[in-house]
Amino acid sequence: MAKTEPGAATGARTRRPRNSLNPDAIVEAAVRVTDRDGIGALTFEALGRELGSHPTAIYRHFRDKDELVRALVDRINAEAQLDGLPQTDDWQADLRRIAAAIHRAFLAHPAVAQLLPARTAAREHEFVTVEYIVSCMRRAGLPDDEAAACYRVFADFVLAYAGMDAALAALAPSTREAELLTWDVDYRRLPPERFPHAAATAEHFPRLDDPRNFALAVDLMIEAVAARATARRAGR
Structure with a gap:
């Protein structure tokens, strides 16, 4: 049978x-x-x-299917909030927390997560995420107009990076391995006379799927927000 x-x-x-x-x-x-x-x-x-x-x-x-996809977007947002989003006295740690939670939820459902960066759910869990990130920006010391602008850039960055990692995870295994192998093999064979900087650093390139890539990118974004807040307080 x-x-x-x-x-x-x-x-x-x-x-x-x-x-x-x-x-x-x-x-x-x-x-x-x-x-x-x-x-x-x-x-x-x-x-x-x-x-x-x-x-x-x-x-x-x-x-229609579009309305269903919006509900799926909010379902992933809900999963990112399963461990809670406590607000602490450390706005930078809070931003790292929400970014990591979104990234985990995306990688748990890579097929649908590829759609998420470009879609707006306009539902409860999305509202909670927006509120949380904006609160971090205001607690950083940014005035409201800058807090809103930095919210937009930070949130879109997290969604885009998480979506890119989800797209990689959703590839067929053979295709994904070929992508990863390119950085381990092809880039290490670059002729230094033509690509001196890439050739000099190729052995240090992290793998595309190294989770430290996302963590470093988030840190760089947070450092930029902190520098901007400091400059605003100094009157620049």
Whole structure:
């Protein structure tokens, strides 16, 4: 007998009772589908099979796929907040905390996370993230206009970097390994007479998937915010 793949529809599969769906169940099913099969597999038909429901039942909760994707964005935001976002007396540590939490959530769901940097959920967990980062900028000593501008740049940077790392993680294993190998092999073979600086430092290039890359980038951003706040307090 042929083995049935997870989520595949069969005649023997028990269907959900009518009107038993809710938005949370649909979003959790969407996470399972994208984690397992990739974002391209996310259709209402696939969700119907995953949930044991007719696809039209999903339209009672999400009018289209775009609205569902927005809910997925906020689902990842919620996962980033699972360990809590305590506000301490160290705004720099708080920024590192939220950045690391977002990065972890992205890498836990790389298929859908690739969509997140360019999407706005406009839902509760996104509002919580915005509030937390803006509070850090104000506690750094920035006036409100600078706090808002630095929030935008810092948040977009974290989302973009986390999305890039998620895109790398979502590649097929063979493709991902080829990307990583390029930096270990090809760059170390650069002719120094043509690329003197790259050739001199090639052996020190971190791997693309080294988590210290993201941590260093966040530190550099925070140092820039701190320097800007200091300059503003000095009246420059």
